[in-house]
Amino acid sequence: MKKLWFGLFALCLLNMSQAVAQEKVLVFAASSLTNALSELAESYEDASGDDIVLSFASSSTLARQLAQGAPADLYLSANTKWMDYAAEQQVINSESRKDLLHNRLVLVTHQSESVDSVALDSSWNISKALMGSRLAVGDPNHVPAGIYAQEALTSLGLWQQAEPLLARANNVRAALLLVERQEAKFGIVYQTDAQVAKNVKVVAHFPEQSHQPITYPVALTQQTPSKSAQGFYDYLQTSDAAEVFQRYGFSVNEPRGSVSF
Structure with missing residues (x-):
């Protein structure tokens, strides 16, 4: 009986030590960050021993989930509007909010299509x-x-003819998938999505002045974040992370030093 008790006690201690060694960090992130953030999370896990759990969806869906009490540690939005909403709902640590990345908007079509370029102006017959x-x-x-x-599209005088012809997707990756599957001839996505897509080519870049800057803010959700959450948040702002983001087509605000593990 004593051997059994000591065995159970040792097993309990082992489980406790593993729990201490590996903390879980839940990250809510815009769908367009899927590839870059997945690579960064894997690198961070290898170095820190922490468990980074990524949940990707549209920024609006994630912000609403936070407002309804979802227990995330970090939130990365694809625009400032939904980060503003999260701040208004008091579900982020506003002092931790930083503009992390920027992106471009492009028009894409399937690789098999004969069209190679489109002039984005009011004369385009959509x-x-x-x-x-x-x-x-x-x-x-x-x-x-x-x-x-x-x-x-509004800025370019194209919205009125485009609106009734839209295939509206729940997130940008779903819109891209419609083009990849040839269920839509053209799609408007981020430059970073087009870069990682299969059988898709860019036929036009939207003028940057035609829309608000595409900015990705990041914030911690807790006023007193865990050490692991703080660590991953800091890591996303390093030069090492910047190299990964840039490889996937993002432009990066001034990165800072490294994170010690």
Whole structure:
């Protein structure tokens, strides 16, 4: 009986030591960050021993989940609007909020299409170009990429003819997938999405002045974050992380030093 008791006690101590050694950090992040952030999380896990759990969706969905009490540690939004909303709902640590990244908006089509470039101005006949298909975008009612797309199309005098031809997706990656599957002839996505997509090519870049700057803010959600959450937050702002973000097509605000593990 004593051997059994000591065995159970040792097992309990082992489980406790593992729990202490490996802390879990839950990160809510915009879908367009999937590839870059997944690579960074893996690198950070290898170096720190912490467990980084990533939850990707549209920025609006994640902000609303935070407002409803979802227990995330970090939030990365694809625009400032939904970070503002999270701040208004008092579900982020506003002092930790920083503008981390920037992106570009592009028009894409399937690699097999004969068109190689599109002139983005009021003379573009969208209906003729689509040939009965649709223009895939993140839903402009709540998805940041779709909000930027609406701003850009409006600025270029194209929104009125584009609106009834939209295929509205729940996030930017879903819009990209419609083009990859040839379920939509054209799509408006981020430059970073086009860069990692299969069988998709960029046929136009939207003028940066045609929409609000595409800014990705990051913030901790807790007023007193765990050591692991603080560590990953700090890591995302290092020069090492900046190299990864840039490789995936993001532009990065001034990075700082390294993180000690």
